[in-house]
Amino acid sequence: MAVNDADQNTDAALPEPIPGPDSTSRRNFAITGIFIIMTIYALYFGREFFMPVILAFLFALTLTPIVRFASKRGIPAPVSATMLVVASAVIIAVGGYLLSGPVMQLVNDAPQIGRSLTERMHELRTPLNRLLAISQQIDEVADTNRDEGVLKVAVQQPGILSQAAGNMLSAGTTIAIVFVLSLFLLASGTLFYEKIVQSFTKMSEKKRALRVVYDVEREVSRYLLTVAIINAGLGAVIAFGLWILGMPTPLLWGVMAALLNFLPYVGALLVMSVVTVISIITFDSLGYAMLVPTFLIICNVLEGQIVTPLVVGRRLELNAVSILIAVAFWSWLWGFIGALIAVPLLVVIKVFCDHFEGLQQIGNFLSAQQTMDREE
Known part of the structure; x- marks a missing residue:
């Protein structure tokens, strides 16, 4: 009995096992993965908020050198920022007005363009005749089956005018937020710093x-x-x-x-x-x-x-794989606007990673050259 009591006392006195490095790394990896997934989820469902904010920051960064140059020449930052933002808004508005006619004409002429292209490339139609005949036969069979009593269900979609009006309103709101936020970012000077x-x-x-x-x-x-x-x-x-x-x-x-x-x-x-x-x-x-x-x-x-x-130089040159992945990711996330800002955002991430030792491996992966090996 005395031996058993001693064993029990010894077991009770043993400290709890300390998590090893493997369990800690797995926990950190899981937390990082959850954070990345939640960030992507927030960016996707909150794109109406995040998109104009990120566009404004990129636009403000683009115009910052001009504002700094004007400040050194005695022009206050609020004045130069206002002039730049207003000039940019006017240029975009005038350009959009001038291009709206050709764009609408191109959209309206799309069917005619398709027919004209088919006629010009008639020599390429011969190998496709059999495929076209098979497609017509499949369409005829499908039409016959529908005529035998298959119920047709049509979901009524919103009209073209209402969709266009909604898209224009959303685009106008986004552009207004971008310009106003960019103005405040440029006019604030070194406040954020x-x-x-x-x-x-x-x-x-x-x-x-x-x-x-x-x-x-x-x-x-x-x-x-x-x-x-x-x-x-x-x-x-x-x-x-x-x-x-x-x-x-x-x-x-x-x-x-x-x-x-x-x-x-x-x-x-x-x-x-x-x-x-x-x-x-x-x-x-x-x-x-x-x-x-x-x-x-x-x-x-x-x-x-x-x-x-x-x-620009070779330092900020990115490798093709990272560019294509970024374009695919941001186009899936935010559509056409996301595709346009994918590379500028990738450059921002690379420059940020290059300034921190723990993130230099990521910056080296994004670069087109082996910068770390070259420095060594």
């Missing part, structure tokens, strides 16, 4: 936080402004070149090329596909029509391989 510094207690932490914030803001702002200027120049060159070649509505294609150039690879391919179709149905000679996509290819190659790397 002061708040960030005040959240730390030690002077060393304050200096490090201020240095990181300024470095990230400076690099991202220069990148966004430089890329926006390059894309605008690319759109102007394409519009002028297509006007010389005799393409209809060259301004529309130039603006489309400038906007979609924020979408690497996919944007240029989309612009080239649409413009090539319009060129084929516009010009009588197929050889002359091919001058249009050739011109677009030359412009995009010069911009992507010479101009942008020379002006």
